[in-house]
Amino acid sequence: MADFLAKPEVSKADIIAVQEPWENPYNDTTEFCQEVRIQTGLGEICFFNIYNECGTTGTVELLNTLLCDDQRRRRRHLMIAGDFNLHHPAWGGIEAIQDLGSDRLIELCDGADLDLWLEPGTVTRDQNGERTTIDLLFGTPALTERLVVCELALDCHADSDHLPIRTLLEVDTVPVVEIKRRLWKAMDTEKFDIFVADNLPMPPLLTTPRQIDDAVDHMIGIVQRGVHESTPWAKPSPHANPSWTKECGEAVKHSRRMFRQYLATHSEEDWETYKLARNQKGKVIKAALRHGFRNFIKEAIDQGPQGLWRVAKWARNRGQQQGSTMPVLKSSEGGVAETDGEKVNLLRKVFFPQPPEADLSDIHTSQRE
Incomplete structure (x- = not known):
């Protein structure tokens, strides 16, 4: 297990599901079914990792209980992975034998509307010439539509009789709250050194543990205050380009400075100086972006199939604009339209008002004699 977890490809996984647990001989703490709930843009995904002992259907029956009608409505998006034994x-290929308890698993899949993600007949356990398909992955149709790949990950194999399986879903997780951090590359080191030197006196002779602790706490406080005085907070932006370098920023500032100088004088010499700065800025930015893109592709190639899928996703989404949302509308009477239906009715009323009734008072009716 240590060899498996130490592999670089394994460490990049968002979820690592391990089956066939070690049974604790001293305490009854062994679990054969675990559930993890993941918050995504699609909604909550309930992921079950299970182990079903040979010759039994105990864990399958437990899943049936967990996925009863009431619970199934609450768990709209399901993933089940495990060693079912x-x-x-249906999953082992036409030449596979059929166990008596396998019908219970098929009934579970039918009742929960689960799709088999792994290609039928894929050998997931290979030991001493015995090749079987007992490690399976299932998911609901909405997740199946977002399934990128479900295949054997032989590059992650670590001398187990079970072969690892890699599954990749194209879903966006709900972003977590960003932790405030310092912009260390913008730190004014000279200002920091001066502040620490002015506020950190030489400590007296330290003879007790309490004195040492107090001196260390005082030193940490001075360092933190020095960081506060010399280092700004980072302001991350979703539009930030990882290829952007400090040289790019300096080139932009220099170009703007030369342009302001030209606006102040409108001299031909300042115009030529500005053009040189502008052209140099373009060269610096172009070189930085080219270098960054090449590094991006190189990292993707080094990551193997997952990296290539990431590049493909980037290419598909490149340049796409996010859909806009109409804000809350207010009517002339002071009402508020919040839902889509209310907004439609309000816009219809404003742009297509009911025409007033025609004034027919000036029309004289004639009677036939």
């Missing part, structure tokens, strides 16, 4: 042609 059940054989059936």
Whole structure:
């Protein structure tokens, strides 16, 4: 297990599901079914990692209980991965044997509307010439539509009789609250050194543990105050480009400075100086972006299939604008339209008002004699 977890590709996984748990001989703490709930833009995904002992259907029955009608409505998006120890042609191929308990798993999949993600007949356990398909992955249709790949990950194999399986879903997780951090590359080191030197006196002779602790706490406080005085807070932006360098920023500032100088004088010499700065800025930015993109592609190639899928996703989404949302509308009477239906009715009333009734008072009716 240590060899498996130490592999670089494994460490990049968002979820690592391990089955066939070690049974604790001293305490009854072994769990054969775990549930993890993941918050995504699609909604909450409930991921079950299970182990079903050979010759039994105990864990399958437990899943049936957990996924009863009431619970299934609450768990709209399901993923189930595990070592089921059940054989059936539906997932083992036409030549696979059929266990008595495998029908219970099929009934579970039918009742929960689960799709088999792994290609039928894929050998997931290979030991001493015995090749079987007992490690399975299932998911609901909405997740199946977002399934990128579900395949054997032989590059992550670590001398187990079970072969690892890699599954990749294209879903966006709910962003977490960003932790405030310092912009260390913009730190004014000279200002920091001066502040620490002025506020950190030489400590007296320290003879007790309490004196040492107090001196260390005082030194940490001075360093933190020095950081506060010399280092600004980072202001991350979703539009930030990781390829942007400090040289790019300096080139932009210099170009703007030369342009302001030209606006102040409108001299031909200042115009030529500005053009040189502008052209140099373009060269610096172009070189930085080219270097950054090449590094991005190189990292993707080094990551293997997952990296290539990331590049493909970037290419598909490149340049796409996010859909706009109409704000809350207020009517002339002081009312508020918040829902889509209310907004439609209000806009219809404003742009297509009911025409007033025609004034027919000037029309004289004639009667036939």
